[in-house]
Amino acid sequence: MKKGDTVESAPATLAYRSVMEQYGYEVGKVIGNGSYGTVYEAYYTKQKVMVAVKIISKKKASEEYLNKFLPREIQVMKVLRHKYLINFYQAIETTTRVYIILELAQGGDVLEWIQRYGACSESQAGKWFSQLTLGIAYLHSKGIVHRCDPSLSAAGRDLKLENLLLDKRENVKISDFGFAKMVPSNHSVRSSPPYRQMSCFTHLSQTYCGSYAYACPEILLGLPYNPFLSDTWSMGVILYTLMVAHLPFDDTNFKKLLRETQKEVTFPANIAISQECKNLILHMFRHATKRATILDVIKDPWVIKFQTEQASQEIRLLEAMCQPPLGATATNRHQSMEIHS
Structure with missing residues (x-):
């Protein structure tokens, strides 16, 4: 996310805060902005932890991003669990926005x-x-x-x-x-x-x-x-x-x-x-x-x-x-024998 982009207007802000509150998230300060949306710090009241919420505006995002890359991002992140990767927690979709809840890294980059x-x-x-x-x-x-x-x-x-x-x-x-x-x-x-x-x-x-x-x-x-x-x-x-x-x-x-x-x-x-x-x-x-x-x-x-x-x-x-596909070793050995025969 690039810093310094325009933040959403007040009515839009109220709308997403209402959605987030329904799921137990208290949205805090902006920590990043980008072409398609904004990243916020948030407090997850159900588990009492701080998280990052990436809010993607469907109006700002391209069709290709929404239909191809965003689903792939969520698919990839769902299968990733490692101590040195940012963890994915949840995705929420409404008619106007997609909310991606992620682990919060509080130390900057x-x-x-x-x-x-x-x-x-x-x-x-x-x-x-x-x-x-x-x-x-x-x-x-x-x-x-x-x-x-x-x-x-x-x-x-x-x-x-x-x-x-x-x-x-x-x-x-x-x-x-x-x-x-x-x-x-x-x-x-x-x-x-x-x-x-x-x-x-x-x-x-x-x-x-x-x-x-x-x-x-x-x-x-x-x-x-x-x-x-x-x-x-x-x-x-x-x-x-x-x-x-x-x-x-x-x-x-x-x-x-x-x-x-x-x-x-x-x-x-x-x-x-x-x-x-x-x-x-x-x-x-x-x-x-x-x-x-x-x-x-x-x-x-x-x-x-x-x-x-x-x-x-x-x-x-x-x-x-990195193991060769099944049968590859045998095939290579067979080809080698044919070459030297």
């Missing part, structure tokens, strides 16, 4: 934190990045990528610092799944795929929207891209920015941005960054054929150092997802 305090210490960056890694590993294990559709590019929903919210204990909460994409598991692999031969990471997309500063080179070049590997590139941008307090690539000039993303990134000499951390960032900024998958990231020594809990469940889910 990571971008605001960096703008206020500057670069993170390596331990702070390690904490947030390891939490981000666990959240993205969970999403990828379910075949969900944190990306969006170009027809709604004004919404700018993608994996970036603004979408990393903080709870009151300053733990990361990944938000904004409005245009997340569910990728078929064990998608059929092309005969000569330009990406690595792992069934879970071979689905290619041709659509993108969001911030070009976080976009991988294949997106900037307009090529079909792997959305899982697009997410890990964006994670590299996030980790670099946590450590340095500015983006690794200048997106004010598209040609310059394209050149920069195709060269090895450099690190400021005046900021102390461990070689382990640099190695991880460089691994996430490689060409797609060699880029780190989320499985590589979650097993990285630098990430492991900052994990406060075992990532065994996430690793197990990802490894199971």
